[in-house]
Amino acid sequence: MTTPLVFSRYGITLKELEQDDIELVRQWRNDPKIAELMLDRSHITPEQQQAWFEQVSQASDQYYFLALFKDQAIGVASLTKIDRQAGHCEPGMYIYNDQYRNNIVPFCLAFALNDLAFETFGLTRLLGKIYTDNKASLEFHQACGYRFQRRAEHEALEYYSLNWPDYLAARAAITRFIRY
Amino acid sequence: MKTLAQVFAEGLAIELAEVNEALIYQGIPQWNSVAHMRLIALMEETYNILLDTDDIIAMSSFAKARSILEKYGVSGL
Numbered sequence: 001m002t003t004p005l006v007f008s009r010y011g012i013t014l015k016e017l018e019q020d021d022i023e024l025v026r027q028w029r030n031d032p033k034i035a036e037l038m039l040d041r042s043h044i045t046p047e048q049q050q051a052w053f054e055q056v057s058q059a060s061d062q063y064y065f066l067a068l069f070k071d072q073a074i075g076v077a078s079l080t081k082i083d084r085q086a087g088h089c090e091p092g093m094y095i096y097n098d099q100y101r102n103n104i105v106p107f108c109l110a111f112a113l114n115d116l117a118f119e120t121f122g123l124t125r126l127l128g129k130i131y132t133d134n135k136a137s138l139e140f141h142q143a144c145g146y147r148f149q150r151r152a153e154h155e156a157l158e159y160y161s162l163n164w165p166d167y168l169a170a171r172a173a174i175t176r177f178i179r180y
Numbered sequence: 181m182k183t184l185a186q187v188f189a190e191g192l193a194i195e196l197a198e199v200n201e202a203l204i205y206q207g208i209p210q211w212n213s214v215a216h217m218r219l220i221a222l223m224e225e226t227y228n229i230l231l232d233t234d235d236i237i238a239m240s241s242f243a244k245a246r247s248i249l250e251k252y253g254v255s256g257l
Contacts, residue, residue, distance in 0.1 A: 011233070098206065099237075099240065100237070101206070101213075102205060102206055102211060102212050102213045102216055103205070103213060103216045103217075103236060103237050103239070104213070104216070104217060104220075104233065104236050104237060105213075105237060106213045107213060107217070136209070136212040136213075136214075139212065139214040140212070140213060140214055143213075143214045143217075174217060177217065177220060177221075177231075177233065177236060178233055179230070179231075179232055179233045180233055
């Protein structure tokens, strides 16, 4: 087995998901407060979770991470649909712990993940899909520098994109408050 | 100088009448991460302080904000 990828910035550590993490992540993912944020909101069984983890472990176009803050597991982050030739991927994240869900910590997590995508993976563009009624997610993406691209034809979804210069400007506006 | 209630109303983009001692983080949909950081920026600018990141995270209610500000010498709000 290869050594799991670990990346730390802004007080957040992203640790590539391992077998011992997947039951905790399944329980988080099945909690309605997290499930309602997902594009696929169905209940996940232990067997489905195991099959998913085995598939992810073999894939080279997707990475899932346990997010830790002050050595405490607080959520999950991912880079999926990684297209190294086209230079883009889709980041995703959620924070389970209520005390960290609506302050500066989501930005710390998003920026750690984005830095990993841009700097370590060498990608040039990050892509986001947002339900049109998810105002909080829309505001968060915009605060991270994402720009509207288009609306889906048959779903209440909007597509957003983030490039490096826009990201740097947005990141600087928030990281000035990170004073560890 | 703006009162803390005025700063909260402006930062969270809510009516001044909605700001009270019982106002808590996640108690209203407007208090999301973007609004939280807008509130922090406004607080630092208004009271000319630099908040520690741990205090930014700990600012989980209107009452808690007042007690944190007192640590920075801002009182009587």
